[in-house]
Amino acid sequence: MKKPIFKTTVFVLTTLLILASIPFTAFAAAWDGTTVADSFESGSGTESDPYIIKTGEQLAYLANFVNDGGSTSGKYYALGANIDLGGQEAPQIGTDSKSFAGVFDGQGYTISNFKITKPSASGGTKAGLFAQAKNCEIKNLNIVGATVDVNAASVWVAIIAGHLEAGKMTACTIDQTSSIKGPSSVGAFAGRSINSAIEYCVNKAPVSACYGTSTILAGGIAGFLNSGGSIKYCANFGAVTATRPSGSATNQVAAGGITGYQSGGEVSNCYNAGKITGTQELSHTSTGTGGIVGRFHADKCTVQNCYNTGDISGKDTDYTGTIIGYADKKDCVLKDCGALNHATYGLLGAKSTNTPENYITMDANAIAALTAAIDKAISDNKVTPPTTPEETSVTTTTPGSSPATYDPMAASLMFVIGFISVAAVLMVSVKKVKTEA
Numbered sequence: 001m002k003k004p005i006f007k008t009t010v011f012v013l014t015t016l017l018i019l020a021s022i023p024f025t026a027f028a029a030a031w032d033g034t035t036v037a038d039s040f041e042s043g044s045g046t047e048s049d050p051y052i053i054k055t056g057e058q059l060a061y062l063a064n065f066v067n068d069g070g071s072t073s074g075k076y077y078a079l080g081a082n083i084d085l086g087g088q089e090a091p092q093i094g095t096d097s098k099s100f101a102g103v104f105d106g107q108g109y110t111i112s113n114f115k116i117t118k119p120s121a122s123g124g125t126k127a128g129l130f131a132q133a134k135n136c137e138i139k140n141l142n143i144v145g146a147t148v149d150v151n152a153a154s155v156w157v158a159i160i161a162g163h164l165e166a167g168k169m170t171a172c173t174i175d176q177t178s179s180i181k182g183p184s185s186v187g188a189f190a191g192r193s194i195n196s197a198i199e200y201c202v203n204k205a206p207v208s209a210c211y212g213t214s215t216i217l218a219g220g221i222a223g224f225l226n227s228g229g230s231i232k233y234c235a236n237f238g239a240v241t242a243t244r245p246s247g248s249a250t251n252q253v254a255a256g257g258i259t260g261y262q263s264g265g266e267v268s269n270c271y272n273a274g275k276i277t278g279t280q281e282l283s284h285t286s287t288g289t290g291g292i293v294g295r296f297h298a299d300k301c302t303v304q305n306c307y308n309t310g311d312i313s314g315k316d317t318d319y320t321g322t323i324i325g326y327a328d329k330k331d332c333v334l335k336d337c338g339a340l341n342h343a344t345y346g347l348l349g350a351k352s353t354n355t356p357e358n359y360i361t362m363d364a365n366a367i368a369a370l371t372a373a374i375d376k377a378i379s380d381n382k383v384t385p386p387t388t389p390e391e392t393s394v395t396t397t398t399p400g401s402s403p404a405t406y407d408p409m410a411a412s413l414m415f416v417i418g419f420i421s422v423a424a425v426l427m428v429s430v431k432k433v434k435t436e437a
Contacts, residue, residue, distance in 0.1 A: 030113065031056025033088030036064055041080055050076035050105065056085050059111070063091035067120070072102035073135065079106045082385075085114035090146075092120035094132030099165075101134055106141030106172070108383040116148040119155050120162070127155055127182065128162035128191065139170040140383040146178040151211045156191030156223070157182030159205065164190040164198075164222075171200045171381045176238070178205035183212030185223030185260070188238065193259075195228035200381040202234065206274075208241040209253075209260070216253045217260035217294070218242040220274055227264025227300065233377045234258065234270045242294065243279040253278055253287050254294030254325065257308055262293045266302040269374050271367075272310050278325065279315040288325030288349060289314030291339055296327035296352075303332075307367050308339040317344070318351040327352040338362025 037057035043050050053059055066072060085091075094100045111129065120131030127150045130138060138160065146159050156162045159180050160172060174188050185191045188203035198221060209218035217223040220236025242255035254260040257272025270292065278289030288295035291308025303324065314320025322339035326349045337347065339362075362370070 030084040030086030031060070031088055033086060035060070036091075037061040040077075043076075043078075045075040045077075045102075047076050047103075050078040050103075052078055052080040054079070054081040054083070056083055056088075056091070059083060059085075060091035063093045066093050066100050067095050067098050069098055072100055075102040077102055077104045079109040079111075079141070082110045082112065084112050087113050087115065089118075090114040090116050090129055092116065092127065092129065092131045094126070094130055095121040096124045096126055096132060099132045099134035099136070100130050101136050103137045103139075104130075104141070105139055106383075108140050108142065108385040110142040110144050112144040112146070114146055116146075116150060116157075116159075118150060119152060125155050126157075126162035126191070127152075128158040128160055130161045130164075132163050133161045133167050134163075134165040136167045137170070138164075138167070138172065141172045143172070143174045143178055146174070146180075146205075148178075148180040148182065150182040152183065153212050154184050154214060155182060156185045158187050158189055158191040158223070160189050162191045163194070164192070164196045165194040167196045169196070169198045169201060171378075171383060173201065174203045174205045174238075176204040179208075180205060181208045181210055183209065184215055185209070185217045187219045187222040187224075187259070188236070190222040192224045192226075193222040193229045193231070194226050197229065198222060198231045198234060200233050200378045202237070202378060204237045206239045206241075208243075209255070210241065210243050212244070214251050216242050216244045216251070218255045219259040219261075219294070220257045220272060221270070222259045223261070225259040225262045225265050225267070229265040231258055231265075231267045232269055233374055233381075235374065235378065236270075236272045237274050239275045239277070241277045242289070243277070252295065254289070256288075256290045256292055256294035256325070257310060258292045258306070260294040261288075262296050262301050262303075264301055266304070267292060267306060268302065268304045269370075269377070270306045271371060271374060272308045275311045275313070276308075277313045278320070287316060287319045289320045290325035290349070291322045292337070293324045294326075296324045296332055296334075301327075301332040302335075303337060304335045305370060306337045307362055307370060309367070312345055314345075314349075317349075319349040320345050321348040321352070323347040324352070325349045336362070338367055340364065340367065 035057045040051040041054045042052045045051050119127045126132050150157045186209040209216045218240050220240045221234050236257050240255050242253050255278035258270050272291050292306045308322050319326045322345050323337050
């Protein structure tokens, strides 16, 4: 009897000591949906010392700071750990009148397990993790398990940025366990991208613009892209659907693998592998279903070095194309683009009034070569989370207040002492049992 008791004691003690050596951050709980931190994890907000965000509570603190009118212009923010939002309604950053205007670096970490079911503000027109982002940069952020389903009129919806203006989004990913539904302009990364650049991003989530009675735009990357914007080196694998159950047929319905509606700007070095579906009650020039762009409208649009391998399904075949569903400006450029499995549709919908010059179709070898080039560019810009040890002392900071010090080494030491105390009690108990035996 003595040896088994002794072995059990040694095993339990060893296990406790191993657990005690694991940092507290490894046991970070999912966000409860209500608790808001009163500071960031650390940092002063400069480029060399950004505010560090490690928990849902701290992300909610940033959202409250922005939504209450706090300025983020010229400030830097970075994730310091993966954040699980616990299936709760996400703390949306920004409102119709308040914008995130700083630099947000995900550092390759993931924000996961959240939902968005309404605009960021009562009666608002934007919804997304960053509902309103302007004069900003969002980069190196991964999204897993996000469910965005906003059924409200005239709302620009995305998983990351409902409205991205004069900004830049780089090297972000959205996984296949995520999904997005909304009205108006709906995209995985941006509902509306205004004078902004989206680069090196990959979406695998299904995107659906399916609510409302007005304009319905859906894009695998962005719902709407304007003349000052660009989408480069991006890939979409998610199914994209634009459909309107009711309403006037004179309002447009457009679905595209990269963007639903392109009003100028440039889409280049992108590809779509997701199924694209568009419906419209009656045929007219405001509709379009395309593998890359649903509707191609405005002066000086460019689509170059792009291809589609996804299935295309448009209710009106005249406004359906494997690259562009409908194009109506003669000075637009469609160059070096191609598609596989395009027996039913041409590169452009048959009703297109634009006959672009200098474009060629691609064969399978050309598409394979372009795929490799785009994938390499995306991979080269991908960031993985830092692997360097944490500082022995970090500072939690509330902008405008004095910093408070938190020492993780001291906290871990207290954790170890607590477990050793428990182990000591266990040893005494075992000794007593042995004596009585």
